[in-house]
Amino acid sequence: MAPPKLYLGRKVRALREARKATQAAFAERLGISTSYLNQIENNQRPVSAAVLLGLAEKFQIDIAGMSLGDDDRLLSALSEALVDPIFENYSANLQELKLVAQNAPGLARALISCHQAYRRNSEQLASLNNTLGSSVSTAEPTPYEEVRDFFHFVDNYVHRLDIAAEKIAAEIGIGERETGSALGDRLESRHAVRIARADAKDDAIRRFDRKSKLLLLNPYLPSATRHFQLAFQIGVLELNDEITEIVQAANFHSTEASEICKIGLYNYFAGALLLPYQAFLAEAKALRHDIGLLATQFGASLEQVAHRLSTLQRPGFKGVPVFFARIDRAGNITKRHSAAKLQFARFGGACPLWNVHQAFEAPGRLIRQLAETPDGIRYLSVATEVIKSNGGYRSTPRRYAIALGCEISYAGDFVYADGLDLTSGAAFDPIGTSCRVCERRNCDQRAIPPLKTKLTVDHHVRSALPYTIC
Template sequence: MRARKVFAGRKIRTIRQGHGLTQQAFAAQLGISTSYLNQLENNQRHVTAPVLLALADVFAVDIKDLSGNEDDRLLADLAEALADPMFSGEPPPSPDLKLVVQNAPSVAHAFLSMHQALRRAGERLAELDDTLERTGAQSDPTPYEEVRDFFHYLDNYVDWLDRAAEDLAGQLRGAISARALAEHIEREHGVRVVIGGDAARTGGLRRYDAQARVLSLNPRSSNATQGFQIAHQMALIAHSDAIDEIVRKADFRSADAGAICRIGLANYFAGAAVLPYAAFMEAARELRHDLELLAERFGASLEQVAHRLSTLQRPGLKGVPFFFARVDQAGNITKRHSATKLQFARFGSACPLWNVHSAFETPNRIIRQLAETPDGIRYLCLATTVTKPGGGYRAPVQRYALALGCEVRHASELVYADDLDIVRDEAFEPIGISCRICERHNCHQRAVPPLKHKLTVDEQARDTVPYGFE
């Protein structure tokens, strides 16, 4: 049987460097030329028996250590890791893997370490999901969560509806006011808009009588809200079939999820009609994403503007990728979307270090924050409060904080970054997603320890929080 050739360039180089010898001095002791040694170390030549014997005799090397068994194991581990379903596409051919193992084994070991870390992270998430399910915190997603995930995986951009809304704005020639929309829905769809009526009596924003074809709007609502509600009703009337088809293809688990999605799609159409894509993007760039100036130019609310900025993801004409959220005073996220790497906590409240909470302390102001998440991504975060009075002394007042932000690499496109120090590391505040999954050790606002970490408790010492974790 023919003997297998041994390539041991890395090991020979390690032995030489361990003795502090140059290639010339090492080659002289082995009785070979410097050029031949160079070829051996770069795996361009296999190790011959005389060289193996010289290494054993001169440098007391165990010949078995040069047999290549370790390389074989590394090659097998690498091939096994690349067969993992998490890696899509065809795996690299064997000759390429051999080159990596022979010439860059540290890269191979680093890849295997990364693969193992990913597997452990996946297992931890699976255990967390199982824990939450067994404790009743999660089973099947609720209809609301299912619809939220549906929009998330669409990047909160629905092309057909967005373009249909833009066509409507074109028909109105830019006059996207409540009055213009009311005239259009009456002229094109025979629906009469009444300010008051059923909506005023019930305290709702909008009531539609399909039989009488009358749309009633709350007289206390702003012009921007009234216009949005008219456009919403127009979507349900003019584009009902298209919306139904989108819902059908989504294949939701329940009829409730489908009904919620219909409302979400109609809302999407309304936002895209009030703030048509191309015109709004052009204005956003011109005004450097100044929320108040954009709201003034389009006669929209700050919430409408902030939410629309997070949907500018049309292929070939994408805007700055923003995250957007609406948070109540208890820290619950009631509306969320992210076109950035930042993902919001699915369970529990938002991180207390996020500036969205501070917005309630300074109403009617847009506050700024430079923040860094545990993954090292840095963001420019904006936050402000909005109130929605119900009318009258005893009527409840809705109060929310709006959060909008983007990665700091886009900061030059925002007027809010002009005087901020985005270079200095200390300017960025550490924030997280949720205490349950945040691994920061020195957070003074930690509410609960992270899941799946062993706690370390020292009764003889007391830090900011009464425990540490591994």
């Protein structure tokens, strides 16, 4: 299969304008004609390999950083919105959507926001019974939806926090001494914070008293969770101003969204502190992304390691583009991010054929899957169950399944690809994003028909589905 053509007009134009260069001067540096550069900037012609190499050589640009990752995420969200039946009189082709995502990202995001508001209002009206006079409005996105989209469109990488975390990790000796001691010493010496065990009856994981500077931790926390909470507290005490500026710049619609985002950013910092970027990236490559060995190496949990792998998007030092997700037993996706082309549905559940669901059936095992999406892109996916508990026999453990994977072209960088036949099409399971947008016609695991399709029903024939998709 021929590699996809790269239309990077917006990025090339932004690069030129950042250097305050005219098209003629910029084209001359690249060794191309001004008309060719003009066509590239207007997405009338793709960027050739020679131009990419010229950008890297003349302007020290990371070629991997010129990828269409952000456009892919925006394209996926836009495509999902436009399959809604309200757009039944309009059927956009892929090229049209790419042009909008690449050349008018602000317009694309505005359309997505309008569609989200429409869906929320529609769902509210459908559920109203005796509350027609309610003042509750869902025209605005929920706080969690806003925060989810914030991290989604920054590629789950926050450079300012990542650099700060790496600096602090070097100062306190993360990786050179016992992690808990390093974090505890930082809190005590720099902030006069005392760390103590919380009362066994206190169900809080972490409780901090600002006046007494006493940090209470649940006595039943596993070491990885304990370290994460210590790192979180360091973030609260040392990065509050930076995180406040990031949140203010995001212009959230509500105070709730701003506060939730702050928690998310503190969590991001904690993960980056425990798993410092360059050291973690080097080990991930050396251990071929074996999440079990990485967890042991850094004293972290499998989920912390898998999540961190999805954030390795630093310009000039990118890791393998992976997807990461966490689902609960009801199939709700509670965490999601994809630096790969695989994008998760914004509405509805995940594909039932995806191996992440099987993880609940095989506790303690890591399940591998070769999968292919309807667009023909193939992936390696690994999934396992994780159990979280803060107490003993009477406590109710929380069970999740996590999935981590990459496009098949990167599979050789993962130990999990060993022994799998990556060349046989029959080895790949057909999966989709979600039933509502999946275009497969013959899937017997389909929960609902795809939107914007016609159905026929034959009363004399019954197959796995009671209808046929036209």
